[in-house]
Amino acid sequence: MNKNIKLGAVLIGLLVTTVSYQASDSYNDMVKKDTQQFRDFFSKKFPYVEMTDYANGVYALDSASREQWEEIEEFPPYELNVDNGESLFNTPFKNGKTYADCFSNGGIGIAQNYPRYEEGAKEVMTIELAINRCRQSNGEKPLKYKGGALADISAYMHYTSRGNKLALTVDSKGAYAAYEAGKKFFYSKRGQLNFSCADCHMALAGQRLRADITSPALGHTTGFPVYRSKWNALGTLHRRYGGCNKNVRAKPFKAQSTEYRELQYFQTLMNNGYELNGPSARK
């Protein structure tokens, strides 16, 4: 009798594991399908652009801007930010620990694993949020999310991850819900001007909006944080999200809000397989 009960428990355990594995497999499959559809849109719209070149944003589409950008990248304006970021990263907290203690591999070459869905906290974790959580768990005050010291630390961590391919997964119902929420945000129209992210960065990608050319959404997140000429400073992706929302006269969300983290999760999943190339310079 005991033997039969034990055998039954093992069989049930195997069945649950198989079903769970199949469910998580299907979430990743659904995201892969979306990703292919997303990329097909751009390959049809811009048949002359190499798929890997989308990591360079608008410079994949406009040769004149690209020429200027390549000259800027010879003496990158974010170099000092990376140096400062490295110094901050290696400076111990008051308790003697450092950022390296909070991250796998000491925080070096790991940016391609972010953002990711954390099952325990049931939230999307970005590298910037992880930096501040590290600070707070070591008795330090959090840094502001849009620029400054936090952007410099993020720039350093991304710099050490340059060339690494994005390798995110969607392994649970919670992760898929976060992905879908980000996807919904991306395609929802907002603001007085009634634009969605997709309007400017898919339908109107490559077109002129005032003096600028809108960048394609594919590859969007790979180069962040960016030194933007308009800011005359290094800034994070969430700073850019806020600016974009304001441009269409939508009240922006706070940097590292749930909404912006989920949007970043969706956008980064669309870039899965792309090499990280941040930090970078942008207009």
Added chain:
Amino acid sequence: MNKLKVLLLAISIVFVGGATQAGDKGDLEKKLAYAKAQYAKAEKRGFAWTTTPKVLGKAKTALAKGDLKAAKKFIKKALVETEASLAQADTSDNNWQDFVPK
């Protein structure tokens, strides 16, 4: 007697006009409060516009100054904006997938 009749008529016009204006002001204050509540709803749903607080501010200032014509104009604009914001929120909830290119 005629002068008295004219005086009484003038007083009643002022009284009725003043009461109407007070009624208008009270009505506009209620509408402004409603517009603010609608803005708060749009904000909670994540679809507030940056332009609406400015319009609400102008309505409040106009009401405070007693410029009911201007207040009415700004309140109407605020109500149009908040209605549109909430419509965007509804479209997002119900139809966002329609905007995904196939």
